[in-house]
Amino acid sequence: MKTLLVIDPDAGFHAKVKELLKPGQVELVSTDKGSDAVQLAVDVSPDLVILNLELKDLNGFLVCSSLKKNPATRDIPLVITSATKTEEDFDQHRKLKFRADSYFRKPLSEKGLSSLLIDFLGATTVQKKKETPLGADFDEENIDKLLDSTFTAFSTDGSQSQAEASTSSIPAEEATEGLLIEESKKEEDGFNLELDLKEEEAELAPSVDLSDLEEDDEDESPLPEEEPAPRVDTGDLELEPEISEVPEEKGSEQEAQTSPENSFKINQLKQDSRQKSVQIITLQKENEFLKSENRNLLMDLTSLKADIAEREQELAEKKEKIEKERENLKTKLDETEAELARAKEEAEEKVRQYKELESRNLTLEEKIDALQKENQGLIGELEQKLASHEESLAELSRQLLTEENKVQALETKCKEHSDREQSLKEEAENANREFEEKESMLMTTIENLTKNTRELEDELKANREKLKHLSDILKTAAAEVDSPGS
Secondary structure, eight states, X not given: OEEEEEEOSOHHHHXXXXXXBOTTTEEEEEESOGGGHHHHHHHHOOSEEEEESOOSSSOHHHHHHHHHHSTTTTTSOEEEEESSOOHHHHHHHHTSSSOOSEEEESSOOHHHHHHHHHHHHOGGGBOOOOOOOOSSOOOHHHHHHHHHHHTTTSOSSSOOOHHHHHHOOSOHHHHHHHHHHHHHHHHHHHHOHHHHHHHTTOOOOOOOBOTTOOOOOSTTOOOOTTSOOOOOBOSSOOOOTTOOSOOOOOOTTOOOOOOHHHHHHHHHHHHHHHHHHHHHHHHHHHHHHHHHXXXXXXXXXXXXXXXXXXXXHHHHHHHHHHHHHHHHHXXXXXXXXXXXXXXXXXXXXXXXXXXXHHHHHHHHHHHHHHHXXXXXXXXXXXXXXXXXXXXXXXXXXXXXXHTSTTTTTTHHHHHHHHHHHHHHHHHHHHHHHHHHHHHHXXXXXXXXHHHHHHHHHHHHHHHHHHHHHHHXXXXXXXXXXXXXXX
């Protein structure tokens, strides 16, 4: 079973497609949202996609591009329909990389839609239209039988014998007229054309008219061979209901006889009647076709009216939307003016903050100078302590050299001096470490202060630029405010 995916906001179009599809041959999947198109196409893998451009949620061309870009759906045949786009628009889209396989303008007639479905899905998927059954089977064979049964009393080759002709008690002209009237009644009973065509409000099919038939009023006078057979016009026949049968005369000795010329005339009438019957059948079939086309046109007109109403509603909604946008723009203009006033106040606040930052910057610079002076003092003190410790160590070294000879005798004193020396070394190392730590802390503090100073300078520079920008904005705003007044 094949699958057809229809993406169209018009519910009538979905119903029209469903009516044309043959049950059990094609599965119809319908949606009116372009956002569901790609996912549906991936899920059902349709054999054909009919996409309308006038979707409510997405642009139809974007949906076409999405389907053709997706590897799972790009090989699926895609037909685009539109009620608003022109052939020029279609030609422009055909030049793109992601284009449709075919393009049609709406409204589509039933015949055009059937041709579309047959081209892409095959003839077996579309239902053949059921024609209205006629009152009788009007094929050529039945017409011949009807005419043969009507004219059985006459010979078709003109070779009827005088004896057989004399057995007929009906004059030739009366027999011809009576048989034609009987044939016309049969056609009226079988076809019932006038009644059917009036009920359908169509054009009336022509009926048989023998009013223009030139009858020979002379009593049984034979016709000359070179005289052409009279033309039979079946378009304006007025049937007389009181005539039900051909009058018969009981007198078998009547002199009226059917001559070969009358037989030729009857044969000619028979041929003309057959032609008129064929014309009637043709007109009936044309009438049925016109009825079908009229129904299709009415359906298309109804769809077009619905589209027009929908377009009018969309225009009203767009107009309302424009009015709302206009009000929103007016509100935004008021908000912009309020924001401009706030920006002016913020600029003044920024100026005040800038002045505060400048004062803070001066204070920080004074603190940096004080810290630098304090750092220099600490460095001098540490250098003095280090020099004194070095002198003490030198003195102890001299004392140790002096007391080397007294080492053995003065082990206790040497040991004490050694302990003292060790203690002094530890104190010196501790003092040295403390000096290095303080020096590192001072350097870190100096670097931080330098970094803060740079950041403050950058911030000061940025604030100056902002202040300058705000001043330009204020000047521009002031100029704009002054210009409408002038």
